[in-house]
Amino acid sequence: MQIQENKSVQLADGGTIQLKKIDYVEFYVGNAQQAAHFYCKSFGFRLIAYAGLETGVRDRCSFVLEQSHIRFVFTSPLTPYGSIAEYVKLHGDGVHDIALLVDDTRTCFNIAVARGAKPILAPTLLKGENGSILKATIAGYSGDLTHSFIERHKYTEFSPQYHLLDNLPQCTKNNLIEIDHIVLNVESGKMNLWADFYRTVLDFKQQQEFTSDDISTQYSSLMSKVVENNTGRIKFPINEPAEGYRKSQIQEYLDFHCGPGVQHIALRTNDIIQTVRQLRHNGIEFLETPDSYYDNLPKYISPIDEDINILKELNILLDRDEQGYLLQIFTKPLVTRPTFFLEIIQRKGAQGFGNGNFKALFEAIEREQASRGNL
Ligand code: FE2
Numbered sequence: 001m002q003i004q005e006n007k008s009v010q011l012a013d014g015g016t017i018q019l020k021k022i023d024y025v026e027f028y029v030g031n032a033q034q035a036a037h038f039y040c041k042s043f044g045f046r047l048i049a050y051a052g053l054e055t056g057v058r059d060r061c062s063f064v065l066e067q068s069h070i071r072f073v074f075t076s077p078l079t080p081y082g083s084i085a086e087y088v089k090l091h092g093d094g095v096h097d098i099a100l101l102v103d104d105t106r107t108c109f110n111i112a113v114a115r116g117a118k119p120i121l122a123p124t125l126l127k128g129e130n131g132s133i134l135k136a137t138i139a140g141y142s143g144d145l146t147h148s149f150i151e152r153h154k155y156t157e158f159s160p161q162y163h164l165l166d167n168l169p170q171c172t173k174n175n176l177i178e179i180d181h182i183v184l185n186v187e188s189g190k191m192n193l194w195a196d197f198y199r200t201v202l203d204f205k206q207q208q209e210f211t212s213d214d215i216s217t218q219y220s221s222l223m224s225k226v227v228e229n230n231t232g233r234i235k236f237p238i239n240e241p242a243e244g245y246r247k248s249q250i251q252e253y254l255d256f257h258c259g260p261g262v263q264h265i266a267l268r269t270n271d272i273i274q275t276v277r278q279l280r281h282n283g284i285e286f287l288e289t290p291d292s293y294y295d296n297l298p299k300y301i302s303p304i305d306e307d308i309n310i311l312k313e314l315n316i317l318l319d320r321d322e323q324g325y326l327l328q329i330f331t332k333p334l335v336t337r338p339t340f341f342l343e344i345i346q347r348k349g350a351q352g353f354g355n356g357n358f359k360a361l362f363e364a365i366e367r368e369q370a371s372r373g374n375l
Contacts, residue, residue: 017108017203019229022179023101023150024064024071024158025265028084029093029335032076036063038334039072042282043342044174049162053078057161060084064158069178070267071158087144093335095262097137097146098182100234105151109136115201120146128160141197142260145184175275180266180345181226181235181353185253187260191225191240194260198227198236205230208237210355222250226353237353239263249365252374256337264330266343266353272327273306275344276314285332287364289315298356301325305348319356324349328357330364338372 029035039045045065052061059082062075075096077084087096102108106123113119121137131154137146157164186194198204204227211223221242228235241248253263269275276286294312301320306327311318316329328345345354369375
Protein backbone atom coordinates (compact mmCIF):
# COMPACT_ATOMS: atom_id res chain seq x y z
CA MET A 1 0.00 0.00 0.00
CA GLN A 2 1.41 3.37 -1.03
CA ILE A 3 0.27 6.71 0.36
CA GLN A 4 1.85 9.89 -0.94
CA GLU A 5 1.64 12.70 1.55
CA ASN A 6 -0.17 15.75 0.19
CA LYS A 7 1.34 18.23 2.58
CA SER A 8 3.16 21.01 0.83
CA VAL A 9 6.88 21.03 1.43
CA GLN A 10 7.65 23.20 4.40
CA LEU A 11 10.75 25.26 4.04
CA ALA A 12 13.14 24.30 6.79
CA ASP A 13 15.50 27.10 7.63
CA GLY A 14 17.65 25.21 10.06
CA GLY A 15 18.66 21.76 11.15
CA THR A 16 21.08 19.33 9.65
CA ILE A 17 20.68 16.22 7.57
CA GLN A 18 21.62 13.10 9.50
CA LEU A 19 22.43 10.13 7.27
CA LYS A 20 23.13 6.73 8.86
CA LYS A 21 24.47 4.62 6.01
CA ILE A 22 23.79 3.52 2.44
CA ASP A 23 20.59 1.48 2.58
CA TYR A 24 20.80 0.19 -1.00
CA VAL A 25 22.09 1.02 -4.47
CA GLU A 26 19.61 0.66 -7.34
CA PHE A 27 20.86 -0.02 -10.86
CA TYR A 28 18.76 0.51 -13.98
CA VAL A 29 19.71 -2.24 -16.44
CA GLY A 30 18.52 -3.79 -19.69
CA ASN A 31 17.99 -7.26 -18.23
CA ALA A 32 17.58 -7.31 -14.45
CA GLN A 33 17.08 -11.08 -14.35
CA GLN A 34 20.46 -11.78 -15.93
CA ALA A 35 22.22 -9.03 -13.95
CA ALA A 36 20.88 -10.56 -10.71
CA HIS A 37 22.03 -14.03 -11.79
CA PHE A 38 25.52 -12.67 -12.60
CA TYR A 39 25.96 -10.92 -9.24
CA CYS A 40 24.70 -13.99 -7.35
CA LYS A 41 26.88 -16.50 -9.18
CA SER A 42 29.99 -14.35 -9.57
CA PHE A 43 30.05 -12.15 -6.48
CA GLY A 44 28.24 -14.31 -3.91
CA PHE A 45 25.10 -12.19 -3.46
CA ARG A 46 21.81 -13.76 -2.38
CA LEU A 47 18.50 -12.92 -4.05
CA ILE A 48 16.18 -11.83 -1.23
CA ALA A 49 13.20 -10.09 -2.84
CA TYR A 50 11.44 -9.52 -6.13
CA ALA A 51 8.90 -7.07 -7.54
CA GLY A 52 7.21 -7.34 -10.94
CA LEU A 53 4.02 -8.41 -12.69
CA GLU A 54 3.52 -11.24 -10.18
CA THR A 55 3.55 -8.74 -7.29
CA GLY A 56 1.25 -6.20 -8.95
CA VAL A 57 3.98 -3.94 -10.38
CA ARG A 58 3.14 -3.34 -14.06
CA ASP A 59 5.92 -1.15 -15.46
CA ARG A 60 9.15 -2.68 -14.14
CA CYS A 61 10.72 -5.68 -12.49
CA SER A 62 13.29 -5.50 -9.70
CA PHE A 63 15.56 -8.10 -8.12
CA VAL A 64 16.99 -7.32 -4.67
CA LEU A 65 20.36 -8.87 -3.78
CA GLU A 66 22.10 -8.90 -0.42
CA GLN A 67 25.48 -9.85 1.02
CA SER A 68 26.26 -8.92 4.64
CA HIS A 69 25.49 -5.16 4.75
CA ILE A 70 25.53 -4.62 0.97
CA ARG A 71 22.21 -4.38 -0.85
CA PHE A 72 21.95 -3.99 -4.64
CA VAL A 73 18.66 -3.65 -6.55
CA PHE A 74 18.57 -4.37 -10.30
CA THR A 75 15.57 -2.88 -12.10
CA SER A 76 14.51 -3.19 -15.75
CA PRO A 77 11.59 -1.55 -17.58
CA LEU A 78 8.78 -3.76 -18.89
CA THR A 79 7.88 -1.31 -21.65
CA PRO A 80 9.87 0.99 -23.97
CA TYR A 81 8.34 4.04 -22.26
CA GLY A 82 9.18 5.93 -19.09
CA SER A 83 12.21 7.03 -17.13
CA ILE A 84 13.81 3.59 -16.64
CA ALA A 85 13.78 2.81 -20.38
CA GLU A 86 15.06 6.33 -21.11
CA TYR A 87 17.89 5.88 -18.61
CA VAL A 88 18.99 2.54 -20.08
CA LYS A 89 18.77 3.85 -23.64
CA LEU A 90 20.97 6.85 -22.81
CA HIS A 91 23.43 5.46 -20.26
CA GLY A 92 23.39 1.70 -20.67
CA ASP A 93 23.36 -0.27 -17.40
CA GLY A 94 24.30 1.93 -14.45
CA VAL A 95 23.58 3.22 -10.97
CA HIS A 96 20.41 5.32 -10.75
CA ASP A 97 19.76 5.71 -7.01
CA ILE A 98 21.99 5.69 -3.94
CA ALA A 99 19.44 5.27 -1.14
CA LEU A 100 20.36 6.56 2.31
CA LEU A 101 19.04 5.23 5.63
CA VAL A 102 17.75 8.02 7.89
CA ASP A 103 15.78 8.42 11.12
CA ASP A 104 13.53 11.13 9.69
CA THR A 105 12.75 11.11 5.97
CA ARG A 106 10.42 14.09 6.13
CA THR A 107 12.99 16.38 7.74
CA CYS A 108 15.80 15.29 5.41
CA PHE A 109 13.59 15.80 2.33
CA ASN A 110 12.28 19.19 3.47
CA ILE A 111 15.75 20.50 4.35
CA ALA A 112 17.28 19.23 1.07
CA VAL A 113 14.48 20.75 -1.04
CA ALA A 114 14.65 24.03 0.89
CA ARG A 115 18.36 24.11 0.06
CA GLY A 116 17.63 23.76 -3.64
CA ALA A 117 17.51 19.99 -4.33
CA LYS A 118 14.97 19.02 -6.99
CA PRO A 119 12.21 16.86 -5.47
CA ILE A 120 11.54 13.59 -7.32
CA LEU A 121 9.28 11.75 -4.83
CA ALA A 122 7.59 13.51 -1.89
CA PRO A 123 7.57 11.55 1.40
CA THR A 124 5.56 8.42 0.67
CA LEU A 125 4.45 5.83 3.22
CA LEU A 126 4.84 2.22 2.10
CA LYS A 127 2.83 0.03 4.46
CA GLY A 128 3.38 -3.68 4.88
CA GLU A 129 2.13 -6.36 7.26
CA ASN A 130 5.12 -6.14 9.58
CA GLY A 131 5.84 -2.43 9.54
CA SER A 132 6.30 0.46 7.16
CA ILE A 133 8.85 2.50 5.26
CA LEU A 134 8.77 6.24 4.65
CA LYS A 135 10.56 7.00 1.39
CA ALA A 136 11.35 10.26 -0.40
CA THR A 137 13.71 10.99 -3.30
CA ILE A 138 15.67 14.01 -4.48
CA ALA A 139 17.74 14.47 -7.62
CA GLY A 140 21.47 14.56 -7.11
CA TYR A 141 23.44 17.30 -8.81
CA SER A 142 22.59 15.50 -12.05
CA GLY A 143 18.99 14.31 -12.28
CA ASP A 144 19.90 10.84 -13.57
CA LEU A 145 21.56 10.03 -10.25
CA THR A 146 19.12 10.33 -7.37
CA HIS A 147 19.19 9.92 -3.60
CA SER A 148 16.29 8.36 -1.73
CA PHE A 149 15.82 8.83 2.01
CA ILE A 150 14.64 5.58 3.62
CA GLU A 151 13.12 5.57 7.13
CA ARG A 152 12.32 2.08 8.43
CA HIS A 153 9.67 1.52 11.11
CA LYS A 154 10.17 -1.93 12.58
CA TYR A 155 10.71 -2.97 9.02
CA THR A 156 13.69 -5.19 8.39
CA GLU A 157 12.53 -6.67 5.10
CA PHE A 158 13.40 -4.79 1.92
CA SER A 159 10.14 -3.02 1.05
CA PRO A 160 6.40 -3.72 1.18
CA GLN A 161 6.13 -3.64 -2.62
CA TYR A 162 8.51 -6.58 -2.85
CA HIS A 163 7.91 -10.26 -2.21
CA LEU A 164 10.41 -12.02 -0.03
CA LEU A 165 11.77 -15.20 -1.50
CA ASP A 166 12.05 -18.27 0.73
CA ASN A 167 14.11 -21.43 0.44
CA LEU A 168 16.60 -19.93 -1.93
CA PRO A 169 19.62 -21.93 -2.99
CA GLN A 170 22.67 -20.62 -1.13
CA CYS A 171 25.58 -19.44 -3.21
CA THR A 172 29.17 -19.16 -2.06
CA LYS A 173 29.66 -15.93 -0.15
CA ASN A 174 32.70 -13.88 -0.97
CA ASN A 175 33.27 -12.20 2.41
CA LEU A 176 32.11 -8.86 1.02
CA ILE A 177 30.96 -6.87 4.04
CA GLU A 178 29.84 -3.38 3.13
CA ILE A 179 30.14 -0.50 0.69
CA ASP A 180 33.37 1.37 1.45
CA HIS A 181 32.94 4.24 -1.01
CA ILE A 182 31.21 5.15 -4.29
CA VAL A 183 33.11 7.12 -6.93
CA LEU A 184 31.37 9.64 -9.20
CA ASN A 185 32.78 10.81 -12.56
CA VAL A 186 31.69 14.31 -13.58
CA GLU A 187 32.38 16.62 -16.53
CA SER A 188 35.39 18.90 -16.78
CA GLY A 189 34.88 21.94 -14.54
CA LYS A 190 31.99 20.37 -12.60
CA MET A 191 33.81 18.70 -9.68
CA ASN A 192 33.46 21.71 -7.38
CA LEU A 193 29.75 22.09 -8.19
CA TRP A 194 29.09 18.44 -7.28
CA ALA A 195 31.19 18.68 -4.09
CA ASP A 196 29.28 21.87 -3.16
CA PHE A 197 25.97 20.06 -3.74
CA TYR A 198 26.89 17.35 -1.22
CA ARG A 199 28.25 19.92 1.23
CA THR A 200 25.43 22.45 1.08
CA VAL A 201 22.43 20.17 0.45
CA LEU A 202 23.35 16.98 2.35
CA ASP A 203 25.81 18.32 4.99
CA PHE A 204 28.79 16.33 3.75
CA LYS A 205 32.28 17.64 4.45
CA GLN A 206 35.30 17.60 2.20
CA GLN A 207 37.88 15.08 3.29
CA GLN A 208 40.63 15.05 0.67
CA GLU A 209 41.57 16.70 -2.59
CA PHE A 210 43.91 15.48 -5.31
CA THR A 211 45.08 17.70 -8.14
CA SER A 212 46.15 16.67 -11.61
CA ASP A 213 49.75 16.79 -10.35
CA ASP A 214 48.93 13.99 -7.88
CA ILE A 215 47.00 11.86 -10.37
CA SER A 216 48.55 11.77 -13.78
CA THR A 217 50.46 9.57 -16.16
CA GLN A 218 52.43 10.38 -19.26
CA TYR A 219 49.15 10.62 -21.18
CA SER A 220 46.24 11.73 -19.05
CA SER A 221 45.19 13.02 -15.68
CA LEU A 222 42.26 13.76 -13.41
CA MET A 223 41.34 15.79 -10.36
CA SER A 224 39.47 14.35 -7.40
CA LYS A 225 37.73 15.59 -4.25
CA VAL A 226 36.43 13.27 -1.53
CA VAL A 227 33.27 14.21 0.36
CA GLU A 228 31.82 12.24 3.27
CA ASN A 229 28.82 12.52 5.60
CA ASN A 230 29.23 13.60 9.22
CA THR A 231 29.66 10.03 10.55
CA GLY A 232 32.24 9.19 7.87
CA ARG A 233 30.29 6.09 6.81
CA ILE A 234 29.24 7.46 3.42
CA LYS A 235 32.12 8.50 1.17
CA PHE A 236 31.92 9.82 -2.39
CA PRO A 237 35.18 10.61 -4.21
CA ILE A 238 34.29 12.89 -7.17
CA ASN A 239 36.54 12.84 -10.26
CA GLU A 240 36.74 15.20 -13.19
CA PRO A 241 39.02 14.81 -16.23
CA ALA A 242 42.06 17.06 -16.52
CA GLU A 243 43.99 18.18 -19.56
CA GLY A 244 46.46 15.59 -20.78
CA TYR A 245 48.32 14.54 -23.87
CA ARG A 246 45.58 12.03 -24.63
CA LYS A 247 41.99 11.35 -23.54
CA SER A 248 41.47 10.98 -19.79
CA GLN A 249 39.88 7.73 -18.58
CA ILE A 250 37.23 9.94 -16.97
CA GLN A 251 36.43 11.44 -20.38
CA GLU A 252 36.11 7.93 -21.85
CA TYR A 253 33.56 7.14 -19.13
CA LEU A 254 31.66 10.41 -19.77
CA ASP A 255 31.58 9.76 -23.52
CA PHE A 256 30.18 6.24 -23.17
CA HIS A 257 27.92 6.83 -20.17
CA CYS A 258 26.69 9.97 -21.96
CA GLY A 259 27.08 12.17 -18.92
CA PRO A 260 28.19 12.05 -15.30
CA GLY A 261 27.49 9.08 -13.04
CA VAL A 262 28.85 6.34 -10.80
CA GLN A 263 32.21 5.01 -12.01
CA HIS A 264 32.81 2.36 -9.35
CA ILE A 265 31.61 1.01 -6.03
CA ALA A 266 34.25 -0.22 -3.58
CA LEU A 267 33.20 -3.26 -1.53
CA ARG A 268 35.08 -4.01 1.68
CA THR A 269 36.31 -7.46 2.67
CA ASN A 270 38.27 -8.69 5.68
CA ASP A 271 40.20 -11.23 3.60
CA ILE A 272 41.03 -9.84 0.18
CA ILE A 273 43.23 -12.80 -0.77
CA GLN A 274 40.44 -15.31 -0.26
CA THR A 275 37.86 -12.99 -1.85
CA VAL A 276 39.95 -12.35 -4.97
CA ARG A 277 40.85 -16.03 -5.34
CA GLN A 278 37.14 -16.90 -5.23
CA LEU A 279 36.18 -14.11 -7.65
CA ARG A 280 38.89 -15.17 -10.11
CA HIS A 281 37.67 -18.76 -9.78
CA ASN A 282 34.17 -17.46 -10.59
CA GLY A 283 35.49 -15.87 -13.79
CA ILE A 284 35.74 -12.22 -12.74
CA GLU A 285 38.46 -10.36 -14.63
CA PHE A 286 40.59 -7.72 -12.91
CA LEU A 287 42.86 -4.98 -14.19
CA GLU A 288 46.36 -6.36 -14.56
CA THR A 289 49.29 -4.90 -12.66
CA PRO A 290 52.79 -5.28 -14.12
CA ASP A 291 55.28 -7.33 -12.06
CA SER A 292 57.48 -4.24 -11.86
CA TYR A 293 54.88 -2.68 -9.53
CA TYR A 294 55.73 -5.28 -6.86
CA ASP A 295 59.48 -5.08 -7.52
CA ASN A 296 59.40 -1.30 -7.13
CA LEU A 297 57.04 -0.96 -4.14
CA PRO A 298 58.27 1.91 -1.99
CA LYS A 299 60.05 0.88 1.22
CA TYR A 300 57.46 2.67 3.38
CA ILE A 301 54.78 0.13 2.36
CA SER A 302 56.28 -2.67 4.50
CA PRO A 303 55.89 -4.30 6.96
CA ILE A 304 52.65 -6.01 5.89
CA ASP A 305 50.96 -9.21 7.08
CA GLU A 306 50.51 -10.67 3.60
CA ASP A 307 52.99 -12.57 1.41
CA ILE A 308 53.94 -10.16 -1.38
CA ASN A 309 54.24 -13.05 -3.85
CA ILE A 310 50.57 -13.93 -3.32
CA LEU A 311 49.58 -10.29 -3.83
CA LYS A 312 51.66 -10.29 -7.02
CA GLU A 313 50.05 -13.53 -8.21
CA LEU A 314 46.57 -12.06 -7.64
CA ASN A 315 47.46 -8.50 -8.85
CA ILE A 316 46.38 -6.92 -5.54
CA LEU A 317 47.62 -3.33 -5.01
CA LEU A 318 48.95 -1.87 -1.76
CA ASP A 319 48.99 1.62 -0.28
CA ARG A 320 49.85 3.11 3.11
CA ASP A 321 49.00 6.29 5.02
CA GLU A 322 49.75 7.51 8.56
CA GLN A 323 47.17 5.18 10.09
CA GLY A 324 48.01 1.91 8.36
CA TYR A 325 47.78 0.28 4.96
CA LEU A 326 45.15 -0.95 2.52
CA LEU A 327 44.90 -3.59 -0.18
CA GLN A 328 42.75 -3.07 -3.28
CA ILE A 329 41.99 -4.39 -6.76
CA PHE A 330 39.70 -3.23 -9.57
CA THR A 331 37.56 -5.34 -11.89
CA LYS A 332 37.36 -4.67 -15.59
CA PRO A 333 34.07 -2.94 -16.59
CA LEU A 334 31.12 -5.14 -15.60
CA VAL A 335 28.72 -3.73 -18.18
CA THR A 336 28.77 -3.65 -21.99
CA ARG A 337 30.03 -0.06 -22.22
CA PRO A 338 33.44 0.84 -20.70
CA THR A 339 31.79 2.51 -17.72
CA PHE A 340 30.90 0.84 -14.38
CA PHE A 341 33.23 -1.46 -12.41
CA LEU A 342 33.74 -2.70 -8.83
CA GLU A 343 36.69 -2.33 -6.47
CA ILE A 344 37.49 -4.84 -3.73
CA ILE A 345 39.24 -3.23 -0.75
CA GLN A 346 40.61 -4.42 2.60
CA ARG A 347 41.63 -1.79 5.14
CA LYS A 348 44.30 -2.39 7.72
CA GLY A 349 44.08 1.00 9.37
CA ALA A 350 44.48 3.19 6.28
CA GLN A 351 41.61 5.63 5.70
CA GLY A 352 42.56 6.77 2.18
CA PHE A 353 41.55 5.52 -1.24
CA GLY A 354 44.85 4.22 -2.58
CA ASN A 355 46.06 7.47 -4.12
CA GLY A 356 49.58 5.99 -4.13
CA ASN A 357 48.13 3.50 -6.62
CA PHE A 358 46.50 6.01 -8.92
CA LYS A 359 49.46 5.92 -11.26
CA ALA A 360 49.63 2.10 -11.41
CA LEU A 361 45.85 1.94 -11.75
CA PHE A 362 45.82 4.60 -14.43
CA GLU A 363 48.45 2.89 -16.46
CA ALA A 364 46.48 -0.37 -16.26
CA ILE A 365 43.26 1.43 -17.27
CA GLU A 366 45.05 3.17 -20.11
CA ARG A 367 46.25 -0.15 -21.51
CA GLU A 368 42.58 -1.21 -21.57
CA GLN A 369 41.56 2.15 -23.05
CA ALA A 370 44.17 1.78 -25.81
CA SER A 371 42.84 -1.73 -26.60
CA ARG A 372 39.39 -0.15 -27.11
CA GLY A 373 40.84 2.59 -29.38
CA ASN A 374 39.89 5.29 -26.86
CA LEU A 375 43.25 6.62 -25.74
FE1 FE2 B 1 37.91 3.45 -5.15
